[in-house]
Amino acid sequence: MTMKCIAPEEIKEGDLMNYVEGTASQSVREHISRCPACAAQAEALAQMDRALRRRLFRSTCPSSDTLLGYVTGTLLPDERKYVARHLKECPHCAGEVEELKQAGVTSVSLLRQQIMRTARAIVEAVAVPPRPELALALRGKPYRLTLFSAGDLSIALGSEISGPGPVFRLRGRVMEDGVPAFHIAGNPVRLTRQSKVVDRKQVDGLGYFVFDRVSPGEYGLVLEHVDSDVMIKNIRLSSEWGRTR
Amino acid sequence: MVAHKGTRALDIDTLILKCRAESREVSEAQILGSHTPCYELFRRAVEEESPEAWDAIYRQYRRSVLLWIGPSLPDVDEIVNRAFAKFWQFCPRQSFGKRFPTLRHILGYLRQCAISARQEVIRQRTRPYQSEGEVSGADHFSLETVERAALDNVAYQQLRELIRNRLNDEREHLVMHLSYEIGLTPTEICDRFPKEFPRVEEVRKIKERILKRLRRDRALRAWWESGKA
Numbered sequence: 044m045t046m047k048c049i050a051p052e053e054i055k056e057g058d059l060m061n062y063v064e065g066t067a068s069q070s071v072r073e074h075i076s077r078c079p080a081c082a083a084q085a086e087a088l089a090q091m092d093r094a095l096r097r098r099l100f101r102s103t104c105p106s107s108d109t110l111l112g113y114v115t116g117t118l119l120p121d122e123r124k125y126v127a128r129h130l131k132e133c134p135h136c137a138g139e140v141e142e143l144k145q146a147g148v149t150s151v152s153l154l155r156q157q158i159m160r161t162a163r164a165i166v167e168a169v170a171v172p173p174r175p176e177l178a179l180a181l182r183g184k185p186y187r188l189t190l191f192s193a194g195d196l197s198i199a200l201g202s203e204i205s206g207p208g209p210v211f212r213l214r215g216r217v218m219e220d221g222v223p224a225f226h227i228a229g230n231p232v233r234l235t236r237q238s239k240v241v242d243r244k245q246v247d248g249l250g251y252f253v254f255d256r257v258s259p260g261e262y263g264l265v266l267e268h269v270d271s272d273v274m275i276k277n278i279r280l281s282s283e284w285g286r287t288r
Numbered sequence: 289m290v291a292h293k294g295t296r297a298l299d300i301d302t303l304i305l306k307c308r309a310e311s312r313e314v315s316e317a318q319i320l321g322s323h324t325p326c327y328e329l330f331r332r333a334v335e336e337e338s339p340e341a342w343d344a345i346y347r348q349y350r351r352s353v354l355l356w357i358g359p360s361l362p363d364v365d366e367i368v369n370r371a372f373a374k375f376w377q378f379c380p381r382q383s384f385g386k387r388f389p390t391l392r393h394i395l396g397y398l399r400q401c402a403i404s405a406r407q408e409v410i411r412q413r414t415r416p417y418q419s420e421g422e423v424s425g426a427d428h429f430s431l432e433t434v435e436r437a438a439l440d441n442v443a444y445q446q447l448r449e450l451i452r453n454r455l456n457d458e459r460e461h462l463v464m465h466l467s468y469e470i471g472l473t474p475t476e477i478c479d480r481f482p483k484e485f486p487r488v489e490e491v492r493k494i495k496e497r498i499l500k501r502l503r504r505d506r507a508l509r510a511w512w513e514s515g516k517a
Contacts, residue, residue: 114400
């Protein structure tokens with residue numbers, strides 16, 4: 044059975060909406076507290092209001108990519124007109140567009156400070172005389188190797204001929220303060236030749252990395268590490284290097 | 289404006305090395321220039337589509353993008369990836385020099401991409417509905433996400449159609465749109481559209497009328513109860 048309002052003359056159209064939005068007058072609030080019919084209707088309107096809000100809010104707004112295109116001037120004329128029209132009615136998109144515009148005109152001095160603050164370093168590793176035990180530190184047969192040092196990190200790098208051609212196996216082990224650098228497991232290592240990356244590997248759980256079937260030539264190697272990368276230049280793989288270096 | 293011949297001749301490893309060094313001690317003149325290693329690195333990544341240059345840019349500027357996004361958001365790595373994806377997707381390959389005459393222009397654009405990626409994520413968190421066009425960045429590769437967004441979009445179109453058919457005139461359409469799709473309060477509607485709605489009471493009356501009608505509507509009730517909401 045439908046409930047009826049106890050005093051219809053006390054409430055007019057729009058008052059329930061006022062109540063739902065929390066802006067109703069004292070007399071309307073008092074009426075609703077006394078009238079079960081109006082209280083139920085207000086609750087039903089509030090539910091519908093919440094459901095529509097949840098479902099429809101910003102559903103017709105242009106995508107973030109479109110707003111970026113609007114700010115950077117890459118939209119087609121029709122898209123641009125649509126966004127401009129939308130911005131007149133939508134404070135959310137207008138705010139986002141304003142923020143994007145501001146981001147594009149950052150002052151040079153601020154940009155400079157930010158870039159310097161966040162710059163990654165690249166450290167060139169230098170060859171140092173190897174300690175005798177390093178030969179045993181590498182897995183497999185003992186062979187000649189070179190030790191490179193960059194700050195706290197050192198990289199022991201050795202090669203051997205692994206197949207006809209010849210092709211080489213280039214192995215390395217990363218250490219920190221003289222002990223295996225277990226915490227850099229998973230860090231990428233890139234092998235480059237003539238400015239191109241020819242292979243990528245990761246440091247394993249014991250600090251090792253291996254590049255196999257590497258052709259003779261001159262290579263570079265980059266190990267990614269925290270805020271800086273370690274670069275080794277001029278790694279020459281030739282039958283002579285493999286045997287004697 | 290084009291990059292200086294000197295920087296163009298550098299091999300990629302040296303270029304990366306020089307860009308790192310430049311970034312650590314960058315001057316305002318370098319930011320305003322186009323003959324610098326960092327500018328050349330961006331040019332190679334975009335114009336020549338060099339994966340090595342792109343990889344170096346990601347590693348070099350990732351922390352700057354993080355700074356621009358701000359620290360308070362979870363899944364910040366996903367936002368960083370979105371920022372770089374936007375940069376890559378919308379960067380003009382054919383007119384790179386014209387669009388970006390200096391490093392400042394490039395970094396300004398990267399910063400805009402970072403802000404846009406952050407806005408996108410905040411939007412998704414404040415609004416469950418997501419249009420197909422907004423599935424981007426890392427989500428692009430998830431079939432499940434794309435399917436969900438497509439289904440969501442169909443359900444949303446059904447709801448819109450149901451509501452549209454229950455509205456009586458242009459003013460009701462406008463109040464519905466401004467109240468729920470844009471999210472304006474009745475007072476804000478009057479402030480922004482004084483000609484159409486001079487009195488706030490009028491907006492509230494129209495809203496109440498619409499909600500009462502929608503609440504009584506059987507088809508709409510069935511839609512809500514079907515779980516699509």
